[in-house]
Amino acid sequence: xxxxxxxxxxxxxxxxxxxxxxxxxxxxxxxxxxxxxxxxxxxxxxxxxxxxxxxxxxxxxxxxxxxxxxxxxxxxxxxxxxxxxxxxxxxxxxxxx
Numbered sequence: 001x002x003x004x005x006x007x008x009x010x011x012x013x014x015x016x017x018x019x020x021x022x023x024x025x026x027x028x029x030x031x032x033x034x035x036x037x038x039x040x041x042x043x044x045x046x047x048x049x050x051x052x053x054x055x056x057x058x059x060x061x062x063x064x065x066x067x068x069x070x071x072x073x074x075x076x077x078x079x080x081x082x083x084x085x086x087x088x089x090x091x092x093x094x095x096x097x
Contacts, residue, residue: 021051029081036064036084044069044082052084063087 026038036052044050044066053061064084072081 026082034086035067036086038082038084039072039074040080040082041077043071043080044084049087050084 024040024042026040028036028038030037046066046069048066050064050066051061052064064086066082067085068081068083070081072079
């Protein structure tokens with residue numbers, strides 16, 4: 001294992017441009033047309049735009065910006081309460097006040 005960390009693990013022969021998509025499950029704590037409050041295993045980065053999509057087919061995905069992210073302890077594990085401000089609310093949240 002000597003020198004293991006000093007070697008490159010990935011090399012791109014041609015520079016590329018693209019988007020990295022990482023799916024993460026969250027628990028929706030509260031949803032309104034203007035914001036979502038979710039519980040996640042991962043912290044949110046304030047100011048970051050996220051694409052929010054439901055697993056159920058036929059639901060419209062939308063973009064939300066991370067407004068706050070705070071750690072909390074739930075069931076003995078560290079979780080993060082993230083407040084997302086919607087930039088385009090999906091129709092299903094329009095009547096959930």
